[in-house]
Amino acid sequence: MADTHAHAHGHNDHADHGHHPTGWRRWMYSTNHKDIGTLYLVLAIVASFVGVGFSMMMRLELAEPGLQFIRDQHFYNVLLTAHGLIMVFFVVMPALIGGFGNWFIPLMIGCPDMAFPRMNNISFWLTAVGLILVATSTVIGGGAGTGWTVYPPLSNHTFHPGMSVDFAILSLHVAGAASILGAINFITTIVNMRAPGMTFHRMPLFIWSMLVTAFLLLLALPVLAGALTMLLTDRNFGTAFFEPSGGGDPIFWQHLFWFFGHPEVYIMIIPAFGIVSQVVSTFSKKPVFGYLGMAYAMVSIGFVGFVVWAHHMFTVGFNVETRAYFIIATMIIAVPTGIKIFSWLATMWGGSIEFKTPMLYAMGFIFLFVVGGVTGVTLSNAPVDMAFHDTYFVIAHFHYVLSIAAMYAIFTGMYYWLPKMSGRMYNEKLGQWQFWITFVGVNVLFFPQHFLGMAGMPRRIADYPDAFAGWNMVSSGGAVISLVGALLFFYILWDTLRNGAKAPANPWGVGANTLEWTVDSPAPFHTHEVLPVITAEPAGSHH
Amino acid sequence: MINSRWMLFLLVLFSAATAALSADAQVVGAPQPWEWYFRTAATPVQVDLIWFHDLIFWVEVAIVLFVLGLMAYIVVKFNAKANPVPSRTTHNTFLEVAWTVIPVLILVVIAIPSLRLLFFMDKAKNPEMTLKITSHQWYWSYEYTDSGIAFDSNMIPEDQLKPGQLRLLDVDNRVVLPADTEIRLLMTSEDVIHNWAVQSFGVRMDTVPGRINESWMIVPADKIGTYYGQCSELCGVNHAYMPIAVDIVSKRDFQSWLAQAKTKFGRLDADAPVKLVQAETQPSLDAR
Amino acid sequence: MATQAQKTHPYHLSEPSALPLFGSIAVLVTAVGAVVFMHTGFYLGLVAGFVLLILMFIAWWRLVISEANNGVDHTEVVKTGLRIGMLLFIASEVMFFFAFFWGWFHSSLPILNNVAGMWPNNDIEPMGASGIPMVNTLILLTSSVTVTVAHHALVEGDRKTATNWTGITAVLGVIFLIIQAYEYWHLVNHQFGLKDGIYPSTFYLATGFHGFHVLVGTTFLIVCYFRLRAGHFTPSAHIGFEAAAWYWHFVDVVWLFLYINVYWWGSSAFGHLKPLVQ
Numbered sequence A: 001m002a003d004t005h006a007h008a009h010g011h012n013d014h015a016d017h018g019h020h021p022t023g024w025r026r027w028m029y030s031t032n033h034k035d036i037g038t039l040y041l042v043l044a045i046v047a048s049f050v051g052v053g054f055s056m057m058m059r060l061e062l063a064e065p066g067l068q069f070i071r072d073q074h075f076y077n078v079l080l081t082a083h084g085l086i087m088v089f090f091v092v093m094p095a096l097i098g099g100f101g102n103w104f105i106p107l108m109i110g111c112p113d114m115a116f117p118r119m120n121n122i123s124f125w126l127t128a129v130g131l132i133l134v135a136t137s138t139v140i141g142g143g144a145g146t147g148w149t150v151y152p153p154l155s156n157h158t159f160h161p162g163m164s165v166d167f168a169i170l171s172l173h174v175a176g177a178a179s180i181l182g183a184i185n186f187i188t189t190i191v192n193m194r195a196p197g198m199t200f201h202r203m204p205l206f207i208w209s210m211l212v213t214a215f216l217l218l219l220a221l222p223v224l225a226g227a228l229t230m231l232l233t234d235r236n237f238g239t240a241f242f243e244p245s246g247g248g249d250p251i252f253w254q255h256l257f258w259f260f261g262h263p264e265v266y267i268m269i270i271p272a273f274g275i276v277s278q279v280v281s282t283f284s285k286k287p288v289f290g291y292l293g294m295a296y297a298m299v300s301i302g303f304v305g306f307v308v309w310a311h312h313m314f315t316v317g318f319n320v321e322t323r324a325y326f327i328i329a330t331m332i333i334a335v336p337t338g339i340k341i342f343s344w345l346a347t348m349w350g351g352s353i354e355f356k357t358p359m360l361y362a363m364g365f366i367f368l369f370v371v372g373g374v375t376g377v378t379l380s381n382a383p384v385d386m387a388f389h390d391t392y393f394v395i396a397h398f399h400y401v402l403s404i405a406a407m408y409a410i411f412t413g414m415y416y417w418l419p420k421m422s423g424r425m426y427n428e429k430l431g432q433w434q435f436w437i438t439f440v441g442v443n444v445l446f447f448p449q450h451f452l453g454m455a456g457m458p459r460r461i462a463d464y465p466d467a468f469a470g471w472n473m474v475s476s477g478g479a480v481i482s483l484v485g486a487l488l489f490f491y492i493l494w495d496t497l498r499n500g501a502k503a504p505a506n507p508w509g510v511g512a513n514t515l516e517w518t519v520d521s522p523a524p525f526h527t528h529e530v531l532p533v534i535t536a537e538p539a540g541s542h543h
Numbered sequence B: 001m002i003n004s005r006w007m008l009f010l011l012v013l014f015s016a017a018t019a020a021l022s023a024d025a026q027v028v029g030a031p032q033p034w035e036w037y038f039r040t041a042a043t044p045v046q047v048d049l050i051w052f053h054d055l056i057f058w059v060e061v062a063i064v065l066f067v068l069g070l071m072a073y074i075v076v077k078f079n080a081k082a083n084p085v086p087s088r089t090t091h092n093t094f095l096e097v098a099w100t101v102i103p104v105l106i107l108v109v110i111a112i113p114s115l116r117l118l119f120f121m122d123k124a125k126n127p128e129m130t131l132k133i134t135s136h137q138w139y140w141s142y143e144y145t146d147s148g149i150a151f152d153s154n155m156i157p158e159d160q161l162k163p164g165q166l167r168l169l170d171v172d173n174r175v176v177l178p179a180d181t182e183i184r185l186l187m188t189s190e191d192v193i194h195n196w197a198v199q200s201f202g203v204r205m206d207t208v209p210g211r212i213n214e215s216w217m218i219v220p221a222d223k224i225g226t227y228y229g230q231c232s233e234l235c236g237v238n239h240a241y242m243p244i245a246v247d248i249v250s251k252r253d254f255q256s257w258l259a260q261a262k263t264k265f266g267r268l269d270a271d272a273p274v275k276l277v278q279a280e281t282q283p284s285l286d287a288r
Numbered sequence C: 001m002a003t004q005a006q007k008t009h010p011y012h013l014s015e016p017s018a019l020p021l022f023g024s025i026a027v028l029v030t031a032v033g034a035v036v037f038m039h040t041g042f043y044l045g046l047v048a049g050f051v052l053l054i055l056m057f058i059a060w061w062r063l064v065i066s067e068a069n070n071g072v073d074h075t076e077v078v079k080t081g082l083r084i085g086m087l088l089f090i091a092s093e094v095m096f097f098f099a100f101f102w103g104w105f106h107s108s109l110p111i112l113n114n115v116a117g118m119w120p121n122n123d124i125e126p127m128g129a130s131g132i133p134m135v136n137t138l139i140l141l142t143s144s145v146t147v148t149v150a151h152h153a154l155v156e157g158d159r160k161t162a163t164n165w166t167g168i169t170a171v172l173g174v175i176f177l178i179i180q181a182y183e184y185w186h187l188v189n190h191q192f193g194l195k196d197g198i199y200p201s202t203f204y205l206a207t208g209f210h211g212f213h214v215l216v217g218t219t220f221l222i223v224c225y226f227r228l229r230a231g232h233f234t235p236s237a238h239i240g241f242e243a244a245a246w247y248w249h250f251v252d253v254v255w256l257f258l259y260i261n262v263y264w265w266g267s268s269a270f271g272h273l274k275p276l277v278q
Ligand code: HEA
Pocket: A149, A265, A266, A268, A269, A311, A312, A330, A331, A333, A334, A335, A337, A338, A339, A341, A369, A370, A371, A372, A373, A374, A375, A376, A377, A379, A380, A381, A385, A388, A389, A390, A394, A397, A398, A401, A402, A406, B063, B067, B102, B103, B104, B106, B107
């Protein structure tokens, strides 16, 4: 995409401007998009220890029927709630959006930093505060055993009288505010600070993905904030939004939550689309096929994503007409998503592909996302959802798109951009091993959950009828393999930072033609202070 | 010594086998070990549901295999060794139209039976009887509004299970319902949201405080047996411990069960049916 | 950081700052303080959090104002960025109110909610559209005009007029708040309190958050008033004023929606819904 034509190059970007901040101030007070990006990645990694740790405890408990180590089922409910919240808000979002977005939006659009660097910093620190608050909620006040969906009445004052739910609510409030500020920053940067010549239709697809994601954040999170506020006042100040005894309605919460929640799932996957597009094009040594279609597919997924929320509520007792509408609207999303899948395949078609680790992950993403996507289409049919809602089939569906696809995208981005971020190359052989271990692990972990769902195993239970034992055991085995994969990744990361060979400015060759590969590796503290000038059409859009 | 141990072993084996066999004869709708498909379908709704699911399923398998096949082909043909010089093709109008239009067509093919099934499964057309289901933390109560029977149904704790009873699935008072009868199910909750789900019936409905939800079922006489389900909405600590067990019996057996049940459980308190009728027409604040 | 002479791009890169970290700690204190307050009644933590937050805001805005005034940092491109940022922020605020309007309609329209056979609940006498809300509508509409007058004067270089009309707008904001406070006091004593069910819940939170936004907008206008007096704004450079004016219009539009739906329609049309309950 967007080739630069030798107007500006890495050598201009040497870090010679006297003082840049050092020591702890550099990190605590940072107004530098790269440092803030790094902070986000570190936060995601720290949070993933907790999130993955909790999931391993859950799988350990579920490995066999009966209770293994959990006495009180409430504890299990707390684990799964914290697991869901942490993974969604403090692992995937900070990594994909805060981490890669901060690092690469300025680098790829050719500007020196984000539009509002101080606001960028507070976005990060507020996310950290959110993480502290959600962690507090699991240890103080008995823990929130509400599920990440926090449905009242279970989450109201009667059934969760402790402080935990309030901490969880405020955690999401704060993390949400952070995301809204981040979204304002991203959109302003992309709209206002593209290098001369980089028109919207010359932006790399990763930038398009960030733009769409930021709009989803901007418009979806305030609705969650409103919902959380109502829950907070219901719990503590005697309002009755979700209280039937006062004329309120618990279903109203579900509307608000999913009006946010469904866009939220695209918030987690659209950045992944962006990363995969860059990587597929780089390693195929081909420009992206159907660039405009790819960009506008993301835009339309974003739009339609706002009007499908009630497919999470097929069993609450809507009339048929409502359900019929939500079936149709939901299924429509398969069309733009299909455009993306086939355009990636067409990008690879005719390419000269090198199967480096990022490319393996990108291809793994494409395939396994299709698997998770089509089970989404199954669920979107309300009649079939009567068999699957709140069973492990749903768990399988969304771990395929989240814990597999979105997580693969994190790994894709990490391997792809690690040389740029750290200046060092990872060990390719270990990387490939890590891919295959994770591939086996997550499939053994999540595929059998489809079977459990078909046989009717409900989600959110710590103990299950004995007949479900077999596949649960397999699934837990898969969790162990996945854990090995994750640990290996962290080893590779450590190994790269310590022993990795020095990375050239562009380690990936001719395919990597976006702006970030024109600056040195590691990217200097300040980049693009002399604005690059873009003269080429986005490679391949001969419209 | 050795002998007696063998005897014991055989005895255990035998009782397990008879339990399993007798279970086979009666229990139709329980999960089976290593099950990877739906439980037995007992209602026309579930029969259609499985049929429809299979339709989507095979369409989706085809899509997944198609993508996988393309990727395999790409890996073989377009790796750097096999194809050192990449093409620069980035457009093909025909393909782009095709991969937009064909998914649309596939979705239309899915949507039509989907909507038909949706309307079919929605509500009973000519209900012959009504079962009112109320959820509590953490048990179910059932009201036979036509005959005025009401009782609670609790899970049997593990240490009180009799041989052949299923852990986490069997209950002290099963719901008994007649075969060949169109039954209307009305559901609500006393505290938090629960979900009354019996897979073999194709019924899965949230029970929401302040609302009355409706579903229905009819089980043909050749599907007489016991069906199990579990609460399917997180409802607190004992969410895993509020199973559902339904005995489907012949109409005659049902009548004799009713007679018994009337003495066993006693009648509803006087105001309850009134409450219900009011609630059906227009649920209002007073109905709660 | 590149000094001015070296600066080769039109953007504003901020120096490292302790404010974001400080502000986040303030938020943490506020959040923990709020939970502790709600569960134990101990309010000092919450108060401390608010104090820290306000300090952070003051320091932050002072910093921004000094950057706006130094003649270097706020280039045309930066100003465009600030405008975009403000519009986006307002868009997110609109979505926040969207949630509360949804609550209002969800609980009042039987079509959306089969619980609500009766509205307002418990025979509550709804807040009517005439009287206080009508007066407040007029006040806000007037203030929308006055802020526009000020804006025009500012663009035309008439600083004095601009200052005065900005002051008048801020005063109107204050009057609105006083009247709303009286309205609440009256309602709580004569009609309904916050805890009286769903109608008061939706009413108080929707109008209450609007009131809070009026407070924020008024503060913003007061700041602009003093900045005008201090000569910070020129006909071509007055992003701060522009943002305050936009914000004020947004607050105004929200009020119109509240007035039409909550006060007017809510008190007349719903009267006819009552008989639906039987
Ligand atoms: C990254 C996150 C992510 C993504 C991308 C998706 C994508 C989709 N999801 Fe998923 N979903 C979740 C995360 C996600 N989901 C989560 C977290 C939950 C559970 C929340 C909870 O309850 O806790 C959930 C639950 C959920 C439900 C509710 C289930 C229930 O609770 O009963 C439904 C129902 O409609 C659904 C549908 C879909 C659909 C139709 C898509 C579509 O976008 C998928 C589109 C993709 C494809 C279809 C594949 C590629 C397309 C082609 C190859 C073209 C050809 C295809 C066809 C013609 C079919 N999802």
